[in-house]
Amino acid sequence: MECLNCGAPVLENGHCSQCGMNYKLLAKAYNTSNYYYNLGLDRASVRDLTGAIDALNLALKYNKQNINARNLLGLIYYEMGETVLGLTQWVISSNYLPENNMAERYIKEVQSDPLKLEEANQLAKQFNQALAHAKQGTKDLAFIQLKRILSNYPHFVKGYLLLALLYLDNGNPDKAKKALKRVLRIDKNNTLAVKYLSEMGVAPKDIIGMKESSHRIDVDSAYSDEDQYKSDLETFVEKGLENIDNPDLTVGSYQEINHSKFNLIYVAVGLVLGVLVFWLLVLPTKLNSANQKNRQQELAYSEEISKKNVTISDLEGQVEDLNKQIQAQEEEKKKEKNSQKDSKEAFQIIKNNIPNTTYETLCSEAATAISGNDYQKAIDLCNVALQIQEGEEAYYYLGKAYLGNQDEENAKSAFISLKDNYPESDHLDEIKSYLSE
Amino acid sequence: MINFDEEVRKFKPCLEVSQAEDAIYKNDVKDITDVLEEMLQQVNGKKTK
Numbered sequence: 001m002e003c004l005n006c007g008a009p010v011l012e013n014g015h016c017s018q019c020g021m022n023y024k025l026l027a028k029a030y031n032t033s034n035y036y037y038n039l040g041l042d043r044a045s046v047r048d049l050t051g052a053i054d055a056l057n058l059a060l061k062y063n064k065q066n067i068n069a070r071n072l073l074g075l076i077y078y079e080m081g082e083t084v085l086g087l088t089q090w091v092i093s094s095n096y097l098p099e100n101n102m103a104e105r106y107i108k109e110v111q112s113d114p115l116k117l118e119e120a121n122q123l124a125k126q127f128n129q130a131l132a133h134a135k136q137g138t139k140d141l142a143f144i145q146l147k148r149i150l151s152n153y154p155h156f157v158k159g160y161l162l163l164a165l166l167y168l169d170n171g172n173p174d175k176a177k178k179a180l181k182r183v184l185r186i187d188k189n190n191t192l193a194v195k196y197l198s199e200m201g202v203a204p205k206d207i208i209g210m211k212e213s214s215h216r217i218d219v220d221s222a223y224s225d226e227d228q229y230k231s232d233l234e235t236f237v238e239k240g241l242e243n244i245d246n247p248d249l250t251v252g253s254y255q256e257i258n259h260s261k262f263n264l265i266y267v268a269v270g271l272v273l274g275v276l277v278f279w280l281l282v283l284p285t286k287l288n289s290a291n292q293k294n295r296q297q298e299l300a301y302s303e304e305i306s307k308k309n310v311t312i313s314d315l316e317g318q319v320e321d322l323n324k325q326i327q328a329q330e331e332e333k334k335k336e337k338n339s340q341k342d343s344k345e346a347f348q349i350i351k352n353n354i355p356n357t358t359y360e361t362l363c364s365e366a367a368t369a370i371s372g373n374d375y376q377k378a379i380d381l382c383n384v385a386l387q388i389q390e391g392e393e394a395y396y397y398l399g400k401a402y403l404g405n406q407d408e409e410n411a412k413s414a415f416i417s418l419k420d421n422y423p424e425s426d427h428l429d430e431i432k433s434y435l436s437e
Numbered sequence: 438m439i440n441f442d443e444e445v446r447k448f449k450p451c452l453e454v455s456q457a458e459d460a461i462y463k464n465d466v467k468d469i470t471d472v473l474e475e476m477l478q479q480v481n482g483k484k485t486k
Binding site: 020117 | 438445467
């Protein structure tokens with residue numbers, strides 16, 4: 001014998017050689033698990049889904065690795081609209097037995113269609129929202145949300161139960177009954193549905209009758225039944241509250257669903273309204289703003305132009321001033337030139353009219369200075385005399401003064417000038433010796 | 438008579454896809470084998486002491 005837990009051989013004392021488990025106890029547990037699985041299967045086959053869930057959960061408590069029980073549990077959750085719960089069970093199952101497991105096929109089937117998974121997720125989110133609305137007291141919103149959910153997912157038991165509860169709270173036991181009947185069609189022994197019905201005063205006989213009607217659904221006719229069921233549901237969802245006595249509370253939500261039929265008209269009207277709003281409200285404001293911008297730009301440009309005009313006129317004024325200044329300066333220059341000419345002429349006249357006595361005086365003073373050994377004074381006097389008038393006396397005394405001052409070069413040039421200008425001068429004999437040197 | 442608030446409180450939110458991973462990891466249901474293993478460990482622990 002092999003241990004049911006670890007597969008090691010079982011000893012004669014009935015305990016596993018490896019894990020030490022009592023074989024009998026384990027076998028009993030596994031048998032019990034299989035028993036509950038069989039019970040769950042039976043219940044599931046007659047659509048007693050709640051009973052099946054209870055039995056399968058017990059089966060898993062005896063043996064959590066009971067693959068069949070776990071797979072069936074996932075399938076039942078899936079059937080009741082709880083796709084994520086179903087997936088959870090299948091994933092755990094495939095983890096215990098990765099090969100030859102039906103759970104793998106179920107998972108692949110769900111995962112192969114991403115839309116299906118997304119729809120399941122949306123269903124869960126929308127139901128949670130509806131539940132939150134119901135808890136917060138915004139029951140109208142919960143109604144709308146639940147009707148939307150149930151029109152897309154007619155197997156969602158939880159949704160019907162909540163809807164029935166809302167109807168009961170709303171004082172509509174007939175609508176609640178209809179919703180609960182749907183629950184019993186899916187899940188024959190749903191405890192909550194039975195509880196609500198009995199609380200509503202429905203006789204046990206009628207409840208059993210409802211269960212019987214659900215018992216008639218077989219696998220072969222499931223598809224057509226589903227269609228009928230779906231159409232019934234749509235009628236239920238769309239027209240359920242039309243005949244209601246108190247229209248204030250719930251008629252509004254049904255009208256909203258009826259309005260959905262006219263979606264295209266709404267879209268067209270919305271588009272027309274949008275265009276009109278754009279034409280009448282948005283466009284004029286945009287035009288105004290564009291005009292204002294243009295005006296502002298015009299103002300800015302005109303300001304700039306006026307500023308530039310002012311600067312141009314200033315610059316023109318400056319040019320005129322400068323031209324005037326240039327003219328004035330030219331006139332002044334002309335005047336200066338004229339005055340210079342005049343002064344030169346006057347100097348020439350003065351120079352010509354200066355009496356020779358001045359020259360002679362300067363020469364005699366130069367001779368006196370030489371005799372007094374004041375050669376520099378003599379040089380200055382002779383230069384002045386030469387500027388007034390060239391003469392042999394002036395050159396002679398200049399040369400002598402340079403000699404006295406021991407400046408032989410200048411003395412020689414003065415004597416040469418004397419010789420060149422006055423070749424018949426009486427002083428030539430005296431200066432010959434210097435010239436020959 | 439059914440009390441709406443009480444009954445609504447009993448409803449639990451549906452599992453979303455993003456919560457599936459957590460649900461799988463937290464699904465740590467003990468079965469008979471786990472209970473027996475715990476008992477054996479306790480018995481073995483006492484013996485070694």
